[in-house]
Amino acid sequence: MKEELGDEIGLALDCGPGHTISDSIRLARALEPFNLLWLEDLITGDYTPYVMADLYREVTMATTTPIHTGEQIYLRQNFRELIETNAVRVIGPDPEDIGGIAEMKWVAEYADLHGIQMAPHGIFDGLIGLAAQVQSGAVMPENYIAFEYSIGNPKWWYDIVEGLPDPIVKKGLIEVWDKPGIGVDFIVKAARKYLTEEDKTFFD
Numbered sequence: 001m002k003e004e005l006g007d008e009i010g011l012a013l014d015c016g017p018g019h020t021i022s023d024s025i026r027l028a029r030a031l032e033p034f035n036l037l038w039l040e041d042l043i044t045g046d047y048t049p050y051v052m053a054d055l056y057r058e059v060t061m062a063t064t065t066p067i068h069t070g071e072q073i074y075l076r077q078n079f080r081e082l083i084e085t086n087a088v089r090v091i092g093p094d095p096e097d098i099g100g101i102a103e104m105k106w107v108a109e110y111a112d113l114h115g116i117q118m119a120p121h122g123i124f125d126g127l128i129g130l131a132a133q134v135q136s137g138a139v140m141p142e143n144y145i146a147f148e149y150s151i152g153n154p155k156w157w158y159d160i161v162e163g164l165p166d167p168i169v170k171k172g173l174i175e176v177w178d179k180p181g182i183g184v185d186f187i188v189k190a191a192r193k194y195l196t197e198e199d200k201t202f203f204d
Helices: 020-031 053-062 076-084 101-113 127-137 188-192
Strands: 012-014 039-040 065-070
Touching: 020 039, 020 053, 053 065, 053 076, 076 101, 101 127
Parallel strands: 012 039, 039 065
Antiparallel strands: none
């Protein structure tokens, strides 16, 4: 992958969850020559409502490969130990799981005070989440790296949400648009035709 991407495009790997501490350290050290952006969720991750900051810190202190976690954590208070102990080099809260984009921005600013970088997790399969990521990313401090890109899946998302740039991504970047709120409109009329029979009255 690094040979294909070269030095101009960063590579990060989602690695878990489920690794032991010793295996996490061995893997992170073995990957040091590749100068990765991060290794994600080695120990805990999806569907784990807690994080073991002391275990992550042990891995972080044993390698130069940046260690990343945070998509499963709810509210700013539950990021505090992870940040204050410098248990990871990168955190990635999900704007839905953490409790909204205001919570995510607070965590980004607190992480910045501790020299920890920010790479938010993508918010389910939908363009409203993508719009929220763009707007929140635009006001984060300089520790912000990137966010996990959410596509419209199923494809009809592109029929029911208006306001995103076209194309959305240009040369790896998304231009921030200047519109109220998160800058997109949900088109109820267009969405009606995608409702199942049992949900036909959903918008009534």
